[in-house]
Amino acid sequence: MNAxxxxxxxxxxxxGIGCGRSERMDALYAQRCLNCHGPVGKADGxxxxxxxxxxxxxxxxxxxxxxxxxxxxxxxxxxxxxxFDPALTPAxxxxxxxxxxxxxxxxxxxxxxxKYDVLVSAxxxxxxxxxxxxxxxxxxxxxxxxxxxx
Amino acid sequence: MFNVSDPTPGLKESFVxxxxxxxxxxxxxxCRHEHDSRARVTIFRFVLALQMIFFTLASPWQTWSHxxxxxxxxxxxxxxxxxxxxxxxxxxxxxxxxxKFQSLRGKVVIVAFAYTTCPDVCPLIxxxxxxxxxxxxxxxxxxxxxxxxxxxxxxxTPKVMAAYAKRYGVDLSNWAxxxxxxxxxxxxxxxxxxxxKRKARGLIDHTxxxxxxxxxxxxxxxxVGTSPDPKAILQDVRKLNRxx
Numbered sequence: 001m002n003a004x005x006x007x008x009x010x011x012x013x014x015x016g017i018g019c020g021r022s023e024r025m026d027a028l029y030a031q032r033c034l035n036c037h038g039p040v041g042k043a044d045g046x047x048x049x050x051x052x053x054x055x056x057x058x059x060x061x062x063x064x065x066x067x068x069x070x071x072x073x074x075x076x077x078x079x080x081x082x083x084f085d086p087a088l089t090p091a092x093x094x095x096x097x098x099x100x101x102x103x104x105x106x107x108x109x110x111x112x113x114x115k116y117d118v119l120v121s122a123x124x125x126x127x128x129x130x131x132x133x134x135x136x137x138x139x140x141x142x143x144x145x146x147x148x149x150x
Numbered sequence: 151m152f153n154v155s156d157p158t159p160g161l162k163e164s165f166v167x168x169x170x171x172x173x174x175x176x177x178x179x180x181c182r183h184e185h186d187s188r189a190r191v192t193i194f195r196f197v198l199a200l201q202m203i204f205f206t207l208a209s210p211w212q213t214w215s216h217x218x219x220x221x222x223x224x225x226x227x228x229x230x231x232x233x234x235x236x237x238x239x240x241x242x243x244x245x246x247x248x249x250k251f252q253s254l255r256g257k258v259v260i261v262a263f264a265y266t267t268c269p270d271v272c273p274l275i276x277x278x279x280x281x282x283x284x285x286x287x288x289x290x291x292x293x294x295x296x297x298x299x300x301x302x303x304x305x306x307t308p309k310v311m312a313a314y315a316k317r318y319g320v321d322l323s324n325w326a327x328x329x330x331x332x333x334x335x336x337x338x339x340x341x342x343x344x345x346x347k348r349k350a351r352g353l354i355d356h357t358x359x360x361x362x363x364x365x366x367x368x369x370x371x372x373x374v375g376t377s378p379d380p381k382a383i384l385q386d387v388r389k390l391n392r393x394x
Binding site for chain 2: 047126
């Protein structure tokens with residue numbers, strides 16, 4: 001292997017590492033996107049049915065958009081979709097961009113996401129009575145004791 | 151799905167065309183009957199195989215979606231009538247001005263707890279609040295105020311809250327989006343009975359409370375769980391506005 005081939009191999013490896021999918025990408029998608037966008041980006045996630053707006057299907061939209069456009073939607077949000085800047089780092093947002101590209105092209109087996117189910121349902125689940133114990137409606141406090149008889 | 155007793159004409163025709171023409175009607179009928187029976191058995195097996203493939207493929211999705219549906223049902227929406235006095239507090243609104251809750255005395259106030267990067271129930275709650283705001287007519291708008299209190303002070307600065315309000319297209323004349331430092335917010339969360347657990351940066355597990363406060367500052371109705379029905383909130387607001 002000559003010097004040129006070695007350099008080419010290193011460059012290809014770096015591209016491969018940069019473009020490859022990682023556990024972090026899966027976890028990010030499961031935590032932040034899957035509830036609405038669904039396991040394959042088809043807009044059929046468990047929370048999508050409750051929304052009164054139409055969520056775009058990745059497979060129809062992502063391929064028509066540039067990476068910059070996708071990144072902008074993720075960072076700034078759109079409609080009821082959250083804006084993930086400044087909550088996520090630029091590296092994490094890049095991971096999200098790659099993930100939606102991957103899902104739009106290759107999809108993913110539904111069963112794959114089962115291991116992430118805990119992450120999907122890790123929001124908005126603290127019961128109301130966890131803090132103060134409001135199990136029953138509170139009545140106004142009685143300030144005066146009944147007068148003793150006799 | 152195929153109807154086994156009535157195979158498609160195309161399939162039936164192909165079997166009929168494939169038979170030799172002998173001229174003997176009885177034999178022809180017998181052969182046709184035998185061929186039809188074989189065709190039905192073949193189609194039946196085909197349909198059975200299709201069903202097995204379908205259920206094998208659909209099973210993981212059904213299990214997953216069933217679990218999620220069960221989780222959603224468990225969350226549910228609950229409406230409770232309560233009487234909880236709300237203590238005065240001061241937080242910061244979406245344009246960085248101090249906002250005193252006690253300044254809303256004399257108005258019915260709807261208070262919701264949400265954070266801007268929530269990918270779960272909060273968008274539904276804010277959308278429901280927006281529907282409530284749209285449903286307020288004439289004088290009702292002046293007598294009613296909406297408040298969204300963040301559960302994520304780390305991310306939800308006034309600037310972030312303002313962008314959130316803009317995305318939902320809300321009218322800020324009677325709706326404030328409040329943030330503040332964690333110590334001040336903790337007191338408010340506790341006063342309303344809202345539990346907040348930070349899971350990661352921009353990811354919060356919290357109580358989904360939408361509270362309706364009467365004109366004297368007492369919480370009277372609490373919606374807990376997934377998105378409350380805007381019509382039900384409007385009814386509560388109108389009822390409390392009629393109280394003198």
